[in-house]
Amino acid sequence: MDFPQFDGDRVDLIRTLGESRVAVLNVGADLRSSEASLGLARSYPFVFASCGVHPHDAKTFTPTAEAELEELLRRGAVAVGECGLDFYRDLSPRDGQVRAFRAQLRLARRQELPVILHERSAWETFIAVLREERPPRGVVHAFAGDADRAREIVALGLHLGIGGPLTYRRNESLRRAAAAIPLDRILPETDSPYLPPEPFRGQCNDPGKVRLVAERLAAVRGMPVAELAAITWDNACRLFSITPRF
Numbered sequence: 001m002d003f004p005q006f007d008g009d010r011v012d013l014i015r016t017l018g019e020s021r022v023a024v025l026n027v028g029a030d031l032r033s034s035e036a037s038l039g040l041a042r043s044y045p046f047v048f049a050s051c052g053v054h055p056h057d058a059k060t061f062t063p064t065a066e067a068e069l070e071e072l073l074r075r076g077a078v079a080v081g082e083c084g085l086d087f088y089r090d091l092s093p094r095d096g097q098v099r100a101f102r103a104q105l106r107l108a109r110r111q112e113l114p115v116i117l118h119e120r121s122a123w124e125t126f127i128a129v130l131r132e133e134r135p136p137r138g139v140v141h142a143f144a145g146d147a148d149r150a151r152e153i154v155a156l157g158l159h160l161g162i163g164g165p166l167t168y169r170r171n172e173s174l175r176r177a178a179a180a181i182p183l184d185r186i187l188p189e190t191d192s193p194y195l196p197p198e199p200f201r202g203q204c205n206d207p208g209k210v211r212l213v214a215e216r217l218a219a220v221r222g223m224p225v226a227e228l229a230a231i232t233w234d235n236a237c238r239l240f241s242i243t244p245r246f
């Protein structure tokens with residue numbers, strides 16, 4: 001919600017989300033957006049902040065930046081992230097991405113916080129780093145793999161964040177993955193302003209559209225959407241130790 005895409009209607013949109021009882025986990029991608037997330041979380045009792053440095057920005061993850069991130073996390077963040085590896089766009093050198101990823105996993109351990117993980121085209125290295133660093137708990141967000149990869153994530157004790165791509169016509173493999181794993185490891189998400197669900201492809205995504213993801217997930221799991229929503233709501237509250245108030 002701190003992105004410029006929301007500059008025109010941020011306050012109205014957040015008010016509408018609160019009225020619809022949609023809670024928000026606002027995810028930082030660098031120090032600046034992490035700080036903005038904390039600001040939003042201070043203003044609304046149903047908005048929570050995660051602070052971290054995205055692999056795209058790993059080249060900015062100097063020792064000074066790490067110390068600043070550690071300080072930001074102490075100011076009420078409920079998670080570290082997003083952090084991880086992106087060898088698809090390669091916007092930061094890969095060795096630097098691995099270094100920033102490891103450092104943030106260790107930060108999460110020290111501060112006993114869950115992690116929000118990003119992975120794209122870096123699966124082997126991603127899993128190897130996770131096996132070595134063993135983060136206590138967390139979520140692989142915008143999961144895009146198949147059922148085998150989903151099971152690997154679950155075996156590491158982690159959750160899967162499933163977003164708009166679940167609704168895309170050609171994404172049968174993600175639907176099979178979403179059907180194959182225990183429901184208590186699934187978190188419906190939006191990745192706003194990206195990855196809008198059908199029928200909003202090509203438009204700006206917002207957290208209210210998580211409803212469409214939940215509806216599709218309920219259909220995939222063959223259960224009523226209210227039941228799925230209640231279970232996944234509890235999953236999120238437990239993982240991030242949060243209690244949204246409206």
Ligand SMILES: [Zn+2]
Pocket residue numbers: 082117118119141142
């Ligand atoms: Zn991401």
